[in-house]
Amino acid sequence: MDAGLLTCPDCHALWPLSMEGEYCRRCGAELHVRKPNAMIRTWALILTASFLLLPANLLPIMQITSLGHQQPATIIGGVIELGSHGMYGIAFVVLAASVLIPLGKLLGLLIMLAALQLGWTTNMQQKMAMFRIVHWIGRWSMLDIFVVAALVALVQLGNIAQISGQPGATAFAGVVICTMLAANSFDTRLIWDRHMTQDTHTDEQRADT
């Protein structure tokens, strides 16, 4: 940016700053120095995901009907049930995918926003590594949705046993998608612009660009 160049978001070609808003001549992507409204979009998606966490965990994700006996199942309930059958390994995998990863992801994104807005920039290399992990691991939270999809497809035996999906699962999928989109819309370069180049550049220069 300071060298009068901007990077194409998709093919990483370098173009002069004057091409802001135009399209990359190599790949056709819209060029921006930084991702537009990165901070606001990330905040909006984080808030949406946090609100959706409530119905996702409180509402049942599926309903198990066995010999006329109906029983709703929540995410936590499923983990506890696996644990009570002594399957601690698989219970931990489900717990990690459906509780720890979404919460950890929200926390990780909040830490990155704090780095940007409050200047928490100690150990920036570790924070960047954490952000890359957060970005990569997010898709694994869809695990519980696919478990429900598999169970619902398999257990369709009329009165003997029947499993049906419930709205909690939709809310949970919403959490996963919002956190994935939030990680995508965040622009880590903003942190480096604002805090990590202060010894060489003044605030005035930043306001110009």
Add this chain to the structure above:
Amino acid sequence: MTPEQAELIACHECDLLLQRPIILDSQAARCPRCGSTLISARHNSIERSLALSCAGLILILPAVSYPLLTLELMGNAQSQTIFTSAMALFSDGLWFLALLVLLFAMIVPACKLLLLFWVSLALHLSIKLPGMPFAMRSYQHLDEWGMLEVYLLGTLVSIIKLSSMATLLPGIGLLCLGGLIIVTTLSSSMLDHDLFWHQIGKKQHE
């Protein structure tokens, strides 16, 4: 791009401007400031991508159409494919979830393989096919939304959940899905984005 710009490279995570490093086969360049991977060169990236996308396109048909699992209980049998699991959610009124399962476990992986096949075929034969930059960009954007491996893990968890109450028989689909996941994972790790864009850029100017 001017020649000077082609000699430079900017880190896409912290925007540090660097001289384009000379990368040998199978080496990777990392940003010295933030540690992100700038370029990751792969041996025979184009040929391997072409081969893996062909293999993937062959495997995806049985993986999607053959049953992954069959549940047997008191003389009743019920099979699961990716499509029927989406349809079962749809019939429970969860059309949004059904759409997500269809997208993440069928449509996106299939599109990714087709797009990769298209781009790597054109680059391998060094011909210019229409829509190459668009195909490559779409591939990059779709990359993280293909969730076959998560779907497989979900199916395995459901096996464990159901194993105490019913008999479960793995189908051909499960094997093909496993093979497909190996192929797609390899193809993402073998893809040299920098090389692909460089070659696509050359084709654009011919």
